[in-house]
Amino acid sequence: GNSVTQMEGPVTLSEEAFLTINCTYTATGYPSLFWYVQYPGEGLQLLLKATKADDKGSNKGFEATYRKETTSFHLEKGSVQVSDSAVYFCALRSNSGYSTLTFGKGTMLLVSP
Amino acid sequence: GAVVSQHPSRVICKSGTSVKIECRSLDFQATTMFWYRQFPKQSLMLMATSNEGSKATYEQGVEKDKFLINHASLTLSTLTVTSAHPEDSSFYICSATTGAPNSPLHFGNGTRLTVT
Numbered sequence: 001g002n003s004v005t006q007m008e009g010p011v012t013l014s015e016e017a018f019l020t021i022n023c024t025y026t027a028t029g030y031p032s033l034f035w036y037v038q039y040p041g042e043g044l045q046l047l048l049k050a051t052k053a054d055d056k057g058s059n060k061g062f063e064a065t066y067r068k069e070t071t072s073f074h075l076e077k078g079s080v081q082v083s084d085s086a087v088y089f090c091a092l093r094s095n096s097g098y099s100t101l102t103f104g105k106g107t108m109l110l111v112s113p
Numbered sequence: 114g115a116v117v118s119q120h121p122s123r124v125i126c127k128s129g130t131s132v133k134i135e136c137r138s139l140d141f142q143a144t145t146m147f148w149y150r151q152f153p154k155q156s157l158m159l160m161a162t163s164n165e166g167s168k169a170t171y172e173q174g175v176e177k178d179k180f181l182i183n184h185a186s187l188t189l190s191t192l193t194v195t196s197a198h199p200e201d202s203s204f205y206i207c208s209a210t211t212g213a214p215n216s217p218l219h220f221g222n223g224t225r226l227t228v229t
Contacts, residue, residue: 041225101208
């Protein structure tokens, strides 16, 4: 079955530091890959996505590249801000059209001033 | 963009009572809605999939008689936690999609349920 593995947190960084949150996946076929962000007490917001190999998703300074050869979709940001503090979920979705998302366990990011 | 409204955002209830959570798609027709549960510091666990006009499909280990799901219209699905107990306290999130191939999932903001 499908599964997503992401690095455990919390990840603690100082403002303006470089961020990497690792994500690898197991799936049959060619899934779409997503990063979602959850701020405290809120639901999930789509951060970025990629639907095929070598695609790069990007949004708000975050980016991730769909690497089929390493089955990875690592999230990166060159300079984090305090406001980026949240929980980040890596997820995949089979391209069957009617399936839901399979989520990783989430990685908490804490950015200090 | 597409919006999913989930209500209430927070609810506190006494043990033994039932609580209904609503999930509405505001500007699209949601053929399929998904209900998730999130435990503290953990990921989202899919509870059930509901298709408009059909009975919900529950994931293994989820009690269908305890978590009643109704999807009577293309814009509304409800999750009722019946005879709630403290262990049902959790964060419940819905998501909705039109059901077209590769259509995006839109998430509600979640409901924090606390059972005392």
